[in-house]
Amino acid sequence: MKKRNIFKQLAVVVLTLVLTGFANNSFAQFPLRFDNVNTGPTSKTICQGFSAGTLCFNKGSGTYYIEYSLNNGATWNTGRQTWSGTNNITGDIPTWNPSYVTMLFRIKHNNTSTYSTTVTLYFQVPASITAQPNSTSVVEGGNTSFSVSATNATSYQWQVSTNGGSSYTNITSAGSNPTYSGWTTPTLSLTGVAASNNNYKYQCIVNGCNTVTSNPATLTVTLSCIAPITQASNISFSTINTTSGTLQWNNGSGTGRVVYINTTNSFTAPANGTTPTANTTYSGSNQQCVYIGTGNSVTVTGLTEGTIYYARVYEYDCTGKLYNTSIATSNPISFSIFVCEYPTAQATSFTSTPYANGAIINWVRGNGDKRLVFVNTTNSFTMPSDGVNYTANSTYSGSGQQCVYNGVGNSVDVKGLNPSTTYYFAVYEFTAAGFCYLANPLTGSATTKASGSNPRFIITNIGGASYSGAFNGNVNSTIYLCNNAGVQLYTNLTDTVIGGVNYPVRWQTSPDGVSNWFTWASQPLTNTDRYIRACRSRLGSHSTDIYNPTPWLHIVHSPHATIEAPTNCTYTYKDGDTYFTVSWTPSTTVDNTGGGLTIKHFICYATQPDYSDAIWIDVTGLTTYTVTGITPGVTYYWKLYAQTYNVGTNNGGDWFCGAQPYTTCSLASTLPIDLISLNAHFDGNKVIVSWTSATEMNNMNFVVERSINTVDWQAIGSVNGFGNSNNLIEYSFEDNNPINGISYYRLKQVDFNGEYTYYGPVFVTCYNIESDGLSVYPNPASESVFVSGVSNSKAEIVLYNVYGNVMATYASNDVSVPTAISLAEFERGVYFVAVKINEKSKFFKIVRN
Structure with a gap:
């Protein structure tokens, strides 16, 4: 019984016992095999816990027992008490304890005590x-x-x-x-x-x-990088001529960008991994890539006057090019070729006053806003291109066509010329808007003097105020200076030796320019009326021993006056008009020491706050003036100046002395408000629209409108305005039911009289995964932040730096369980955490402090 119990505990593997009848009913030792009575093996190796297979022997009459040994045959155990009555018997046989490695089996014929041959089962531990x-x-x-x-x-x-x-x-x-x-x-x-x-x-x-x-x-x-976070913005277009122009933009955060133009505001974004082929000559229709590279401008040809075009820029990163396909401020834009309006009268009356190393060029102005002057060593000039603002340098480089003047005046002193050489000049009138140049320029030539000939002097600097008068360093001339103004002179004379005697260069003064009396010029040339010239004079001689004197320069100092600024300045403007009207109370002379002065008034207006593009209008004798030709939608800045000037000079010119007091009066804007910013950003479950105004006039309120296509707009709320203000005012509005994906926002500013103006639009992208309640905290953080939500969704989490480089990746099987993102190994700064759930991503900006 004890052995039988052990046997039952060890039974794990099943052997099937198959018996076939004895042919001669003999009870001699009979063969026992695995799996086949005639050809099966007498030993087998198996894994512990796996089936050992079948034991096969020829069965005769009588009863059979199966026996097994766990100690290599030293002792035997009975596995089953009896098998009889059938040729095919399947029964349980004992297996092994896992500590055993070998097990022997035999069959005993109970009637004759005859045993079969022994078979061996080897056991291995499974992998x-x-x-x-x-x-x-x-x-x-x-x-x-x-x-x-x-x-x-x-x-x-x-x-x-x-x-x-x-x-x-x-x-x-x-x-x-x-x-x-x-x-x-x-x-x-x-x-x-x-x-x-x-x-x-x-x-x-x-x-x-x-x-x-x-x-x-x-x-x-x-991917080794991501699409750029910041898109290119502020596209602008400037006309070059009737078939070409230049697109410019502010680069985003990508390593490069592609630029498309089209005749409709419809663009198909480039596919990631593709590289468009650029052609700067537009085909005339459909979307076309005109630029791919790292710059911020491209010149496009093949355009047509009067056609409206659209331009869009896409930033990209990576070798395989991943594109940012979002829109941005002024991206896309519409543009068209600017049709030039040319001056109708070219400059006339070319004159020149050459000297050894230069020439003073004069002309009578045409009716252009400004004029260009070119110099060349041959009488051949290339027409300046419309749309190009040329940089002038009055010192000639020595060869080729060069712009030596770009301004509103009527003369230029061209330096850097060679002595005894003929130079050619061309003067082009042009309109400042669009830089439109009138063909068939005024031309002329000047031949410089021989080196060392024609003693002369040149005015190099005036202190205190500009001089006026007809100055010519080769003949006796008169100039006029304001009181307390100084002048610096130089001459083409050089020290020389005559007959073994040194004749250095000296400066002389005289009360009238004709008497023999003179003194060496040593005192400041201020607040007096005098003549001055240069000459060579023998050392130690202060009389008449002079050589090669220059012509006399007569210097006249005018009185000095102090005036007050204009007062009571006002302006009137109606939204949409192309003009505004200014009124003022003129200035009067407060101090006119010496007499001979009067006052002029000027309106100065510009579109730039620094008045770099200012236009001046003489409004002397008036108390009101209407400024025309302004563009609705553009902010204008203006001032009213008062200036003293001298009249009745022997050269017929006016020059201004003393201070130039002015009054700004007010900022004249063609819009009822001066909006300096408009932004929209997605903040979890809402969009916050914010804007700031610098000035407001007659402002009742702002209506906030939203659209998904920039065509169909819906009013979603309003914010009251401040009426009239000259202070910075910040506004904000919350859209608590934003649209999933990209949406657009704009402002409708409404006056008290019902008139309105639109500002914008701006765009924002919203991702509708707020049901997961995602949050990243704490923020800022120094060691780590945690990402968590309220659902059990799976999430992919990626940490980026500000350049779009992947810093770390994480996987969450349950976003409701906070996932820690370590920041300890990274530098201080701004990072982005992207959480992707169900193919939608949400970005969080964090600060590592």
Whole structure:
């Protein structure tokens, strides 16, 4: 009974006993085999816990017992008391305790005490996986590995699935993209992982006395960079001529950008990984790429006057080009070729006053806003191109066509010329708007003097105020200076030796320019009326021993006057008009020491706050004036100046002395408010629209409107205005029911009289994953932040720096359980956390302090 109980406890493996009848009913020792009575083996090796198979022998009459030994035949145990009555008997036979390695079996014929031959069963411990391979994430181009741990393994074989786990194939060679190694070892290594390997799955076949397969592990490949966060903005267009112009823009955060134009405001964004072909000559219709590169401008040809075009810029990053396809401020824009309005009268009356190393060029102005002057060593000039604002340098480089003047005046002193050389000049009138140049310029020539000839002097600097008068350094001339103004002179004379005697250059003064009396000019040339000239004079001589004197320069100082600024300045403007009217009370002379002065008034207005594009209008004698030709929608700045000037000079010119007091009166804007910012941003569950005004006039309120296509707009709320203000005022409005995806916002500013003006639009992108209640906290943080939500959704979490580089990746199987993102190893600054749930991503800006 004791042995039988042990037998029952050990029974794990089932052997099937098959008996066939004895042919001669003999009870001699009979053969016992596994699985086949004639050809089966007499020994077998199996894994512990697995079926041993079948015991087969020829059965005669009588009863049979199965016996087994756990000690190599030293003792035997009865496995079953009796088998009889059938040729095919299946019965339970004992198996083994896992500590045993060998088990013997035999069959006993009970009637004759005859035994079969002995068969042997060898047992091995089966292979078992103790550690499964883990899924991993790697940046494109990086390296990674998968590992499995197992006991009692004799071999390994790694397999890969490229179809999401539907089927697997053995890895048998290194291959490429990625390159494999160790595919028959516990660790499979991958180098040079490609983006196309994303979502590959890997498993390992582990062999021992059995075969076991590991769990599959997933490879996630992240791109080495992301699409740029900041899109290009503020596209502008400037006309060059009737068929071409230049597009300019502010670059975003990408490493490059592509530019498209179209005749409709409809653009298909470039596909990631593609590189469009650029052609700067537009075909005339449809979307066309005109630029791809790292710059911020492109000149486009093939355009047509009167046609409205649209331009859009897409930022990109990465070798494979990942594009930012969002819109931005003034991206896209519409534009058209500017049709030039040319002056109708060219400059006339070319005159020149040459000297050894230069020439003073004079002309009578045409009716252009400004004029260009070119110089060349040949009488050949290239017409300046419309739309180009040329930079002038009055010192000639020595060869070729060069712009030496760009301004509103009627003369230029061209320096850097060679002596005894003929130079040619061309004067072009042009309109400032669009830089439109009138053809058929005024031309002339000047031949410079020989070196050292024609003693003369040149005015180099005036202190205190500009001089006026007809100055010519080669003849006796008169100039006029304001009181307390000084003048610096130089001469073409040089020190010389005559007959062995030194004749250095000296300066002389005289009360009338004709008497023999003179003094050496040593005192400041201020507040007096005098004549001055240069000459060569023998050292020690202060009389008449002079050589090569220059002509006399008569210097007249005018009285000095102090005046007050104009007062009571007002202006009137109606929205949409192309003019505004200014009124004022004129200034009067407060101090007119010496007499001879009067006052002029000027209106100065511009579109730039620094008045760099100012236009001056003489309004002397008036108390009101209407400024015309302004553009609705453009902010204008203006001042009213008062200036003293001298009248009745012998040269017929006016020059201004003393201060130039002015009054700004008010900022004249063609809009009822001066809006200096308008922004919209997505804040979790709402969009916040904010804006700031610098000035307001007659402002009742702002209506906030929203659209999904910039065509159909819906009013979603309003904010009261401040009426009239000259202070900065900040406004905000919350849209608590934003639209998923991209939406647009604009302001409708309404006056008290019912008139209105639109501002914007701006755009914002919203992601509708708020049901997950996502949050990233704390923010700012120094060591780590946590990502959590309220749902049990799976999430992919990526940490980016401000350049779009992936800093770390995480995977969450349950976003309701906070995931820690370590910041300790990173520098202080701004980072972005992207949380992707169900193919939708939400970005959080965090600060590492």
